[in-house]
Amino acid sequence: MSRSLVTVATIRDAKRLNRRVTMLTCYDATFAKLFSRAGVDLLLVGDSLGMAVQGHSTTLPVTVEDILYHTRAVVRGRGLVGPHVVADMPFMSYQASPTDALRNAGRLLQDGGAESVKLEGGAEMAPTVERLVSAGIPVMGHIGLTPQSVHKFGGYKVQGRTESDADRLVRDAKALEDAGAYAIVLETIPAALGARITSAVSVPTIGIGAGASCDGQVLVGYDLLGLDPDFKPRFVKRQGNLGMEVAGAVERFVAEVRSGSFPDDAHSYGA
Numbered sequence: 472m473s474r475s476l477v478t479v480a481t482i483r484d485a486k487r488l489n490r491r492v493t494m495l496t497c498y499d500a501t502f503a504k505l506f507s508r509a510g511v512d513l514l515l516v517g518d519s520l521g522m523a524v525q526g527h528s529t530t531l532p533v534t535v536e537d538i539l540y541h542t543r544a545v546v547r548g549r550g551l552v553g554p555h556v557v558a559d560m561p562f563m564s565y566q567a568s569p570t571d572a573l574r575n576a577g578r579l580l581q582d583g584g585a586e587s588v589k590l591e592g593g594a595e596m597a598p599t600v601e602r603l604v605s606a607g608i609p610v611m612g613h614i615g616l617t618p619q620s621v622h623k624f625g626g627y628k629v630q631g632r633t634e635s636d637a638d639r640l641v642r643d644a645k646a647l648e649d650a651g652a653y654a655i656v657l658e659t660i661p662a663a664l665g666a667r668i669t670s671a672v673s674v675p676t677i678g679i680g681a682g683a684s685c686d687g688q689v690l691v692g693y694d695l696l697g698l699d700p701d702f703k704p705r706f707v708k709r710q711g712n713l714g715m716e717v718a719g720a721v722e723r724f725v726a727e728v729r730s731g732s733f734p735d736d737a738h739s740y741g742a
């Protein structure tokens with residue numbers, strides 16, 4: 472990983488250069504520093520923080536203020552060089568009008584320090600994407616299983632399984648590309664459709680449960696690390712088991728304090 476700032480130009484070029492893009496969700500300064508050091512290309516301050524951090528059952532309660540708070544922390548942890556920071560636009564911060572979207576996206580860059588925003592939706596969001604891009608705000612699209620529409624879908628279900636739904640998602644991706652999106656997240660769709668959309672657009676696709684042909688992959692950072700031992704959807708490949716490690720470390724701390732073996736001399740100050 473070069474020690475410069477990853478830009479939207481770097482991400483766009485990745486597709487042309489056949490270099491796979493990596494993105495992780497990140498909500499705080501400590502993980503931002505660690506993920507940055509490990510060489511990930513993009514940090515997404517995802518509205519999944521509503522579930523992962525705040526304990527809600529959907530992303531719908533997340534507010535612009537919440538995303539701003541976490542984006543500032545991530546930007547501080549990342550520092551001046553390293554991954555590109557994308558701030559997610561939460562539910563109802565962009566759907567009502569392009570003017571709302573512009574005001575809120577502007578805050579995420581100006582007050583939050585993000586370098587781009589992500590929003591959910593396909594062709595219906597193209598005018599909004601165009602408006603933000605023309606104001607100088609880079610936009611990442613997001614189609615497929617868009618969690619803010621969970622109640623419309625009736626749950627977190629694989630999308631694009633029928634021919635007409637698949638065709639619509641291809642049209643959505645092209646509309647987002649035409650509107651100026653610099654990359655598009657494809658979430659929970661059949662791998663073959665991930666491949667079809669990826670070859671239909673010239674901007675990078677970043678898949679989560681969308682197969683191996685996408686131009687990049689994104690996961691929720693906590694899922695990658697196995698922080699929640701009880702949550703493991705099919706598309707997550709854990710690279711760690713931090714949840715169990717945390718529990719073990721805390722159990723050892725509790726046992727040592729109770730037995731009196733901590734703190735010992737090595738962890739105490741002399742006169």
Ligand code: KIV
Pocket residue numbers: 496515516517518519520559613656658679689691
């Ligand atoms: O908020 C989020 O975590 C996301 C990813 C699933 C792409 O949008």
